[in-house]
Amino acid sequence: AQSVSQHNHHVILSEAASLELGCNYSYGGTVNLFWYVQYPGQHLQLLLKYFSGDPLVKGIKGFEAEFIKSKFSFNLRKPSVQWSDTAEYFCAVAPGRGGGNKLTFGTGTQLKVEL
Amino acid sequence: DAGITQSPRHKVTETGTPVTLRCHQTENHRYMYWYRQDPGHGLRLIHYSYGVKDTDKGEVSDGYSVSRSKTEDFLLTLESATSSQTSVYFCAIGPQETQYFGPGTRLLVL
Structure with a gap:
C-alpha cells in the first residue's frame, strides 16, 4: 500500500518569501504524484x-514541484508567496500504469x- | 468547477441515529469517491465506486455503507452515527488524473 508523509504541518511566511513544502511517499511501484490546495472554506x-x-512540473498560480525518484520526494515550491496563497496543501500519490484510481x-x- | 453537489452541507445529529449524505454529479462520470477530512489525518478514502452498483471499500470504511443506483448519485450512509464520525465529508469524481471535489458536508455527531 502507498503512503505519503508531509513533515511540515504548519508554515508561516511573510509575503514575497520563498516556499518549499516537503512530501515523501512510500510505494513499491510506479507512482503518479499530485499536489492539491484547499483555500479557507x-x-x-x-x-x-x-x-x-x-x-520538474509547473502548475497553476506559479507553483512548481520536483520529483526526485531516488529520494521518493515530490516537494512543492513557489519563489515568492502572496497573501492569497494562505491555504492548506495536500500531497497525494496514486499507483501508476493502470494501477487504479485511488x-x-x-x-x-x-x-x-x-502581509 | 465540475458539476458536483453535496447535500446536506451541514448536519447535526445524535449518536445512534442513521445519517445519509448525498453526492450528485452532472458530469456522467463513472468514478465517484467518498473521503473524510480530519485535522492531522488529511483526507482518507471511505468508499469508492467505478459504476452503477459497483462499489468497494477504502481505508476507513468501518461504520459506513454506500449505494450507487444511478450514475449521478452516490450515497454515503452512517447506519448508527458515532462521535468519531464527526468530520467533513467530501465527494469526488473522476479518474486519478483529474479528480474533482465537491463542496463538502460538515457533520457533527453529538
Missing part, C-alpha cells in the same frame, strides 16, 4: 501533477502568509 483543487517525463493523501500543511 473551499473544496480541494488540483495544483499540479506528475505522471512521467520532465521531473489517491492516498498526506496529512496536509497549513500555510499562512502574513
Whole structure:
C-alpha cells in the first residue's frame, strides 16, 4: 500500500518569501504524484501533477514541484508567496500504469502568509 | 468547477441515529469517491465506486455503507452515527488524473 508523509504541518511566511513544502511517499511501484490546495472554506483543487517525463512540473498560480525518484520526494515550491496563497496543501500519490484510481493523501500543511 | 453537489452541507445529529449524505454529479462520470477530512489525518478514502452498483471499500470504511443506483448519485450512509464520525465529508469524481471535489458536508455527531 502507498503512503505519503508531509513533515511540515504548519508554515508561516511573510509575503514575497520563498516556499518549499516537503512530501515523501512510500510505494513499491510506479507512482503518479499530485499536489492539491484547499483555500479557507473551499473544496480541494488540483495544483499540479506528475505522471512521467520532465521531473520538474509547473502548475497553476506559479507553483512548481520536483520529483526526485531516488529520494521518493515530490516537494512543492513557489519563489515568492502572496497573501492569497494562505491555504492548506495536500500531497497525494496514486499507483501508476493502470494501477487504479485511488489517491492516498498526506496529512496536509497549513500555510499562512502574513502581509 | 465540475458539476458536483453535496447535500446536506451541514448536519447535526445524535449518536445512534442513521445519517445519509448525498453526492450528485452532472458530469456522467463513472468514478465517484467518498473521503473524510480530519485535522492531522488529511483526507482518507471511505468508499469508492467505478459504476452503477459497483462499489468497494477504502481505508476507513468501518461504520459506513454506500449505494450507487444511478450514475449521478452516490450515497454515503452512517447506519448508527458515532462521535468519531464527526468530520467533513467530501465527494469526488473522476479518474486519478483529474479528480474533482465537491463542496463538502460538515457533520457533527453529538
